[in-house]
Amino acid sequence: MAEAKKSKRPRGTVVISVELCKGCGFCIAFCPSAVLEFSEMFNSKGYHPPHAVNPDACIGCDLCGMYCPDFAIFGARVTREVA
């Protein structure tokens, strides 16, 4: 994946802990690359957690992790060896 794209845009991934989410929507509203959207599924407390609708746009800035009041999401840069 890293060789195929020559763009200098950093690549990232977003990890969501569905059961910790309370569905406040901060991560969805403040994601700079509009990666996230509310999912249709419910978690065990009845909230709709987010899911990545546009995962390729993620730049791993971790702003979602900074905003999440429930420590339920974080973004990370994808390094070459992981990819």
Place this chain on the structure above:
Amino acid sequence: MSAKNPRNQYLRTERMPNIWCPGCGLGTAVNCFISAIEDCETPLDQISVVSGIGCTGRVAGYLKLDSFHTTHGRPIPFATGLKLSNPKLKVVVFSGDGDLFAIGGNHFIHAARRNMDLTIICVNNFTYGMTGGQVTPTTPIDAFSSTTPYGNIEEPFNLPFLADCSGAVYVARWTVFHVRQAARAMREAMHKNGFSFIEIISPCPTLYGRRNKIGDGLKMMQAFKDNSVIADETDTRNVALDFRGKIICGKFVDREKTSFLDMYNIKMAERFGPFYEPYEGIK
């Protein structure tokens, strides 16, 4: 999906999920603090967090640091004792507006007057969240609360001005929307030798936002985004908060002053000369 949140190493994950309402900004303020201590070169066993009672008082229980959950309004006296018995510690007081300025108001102004080397992080949500949304010393005029059903008629505190004129060496205000700036302010305040104060404006969707028809946590965050003006070095007399008015954010005060312990050592050395051994904590 198996990857762990890097913040978990600073949190007591067995206590999660936290008790805070959906849309509350307290977790975001904790994220800012975690980001500040991550970049801080101080070892974690030399940072301690003290908090009082209230929703914000829970922070001490959720952080995996040496932390203490004190009685209502008394985090600053406890932190003062902690700092004086072990001056190597970086003591952070993480508490709410009601705890620090209503019940513990006197402790705040006297710790600031002494220039005790503490970092005070006050999460201001304009109401008493845990007890049912009563009016606090920071509720703006005209705002509704459970004890002011016709709107608040009392003039609120201007917290940065109170800290400034009591003698704080570092005064800043950010909202939880400004996560990176708030984290930077916390980092700077922890490195400051003296009494540093940071006000973090946070949404309380359940009690403040709902009663005042502002909306849920996300709407309140959007309101902070739209209404905040960043103006560093503003005179703190002009940063009072109005109901639905502009929120002036930034670093207002950054000055150098001799802290309480340094002053103690200087004055005792003047008095006793070569016989005086500078105090560096209880041996």
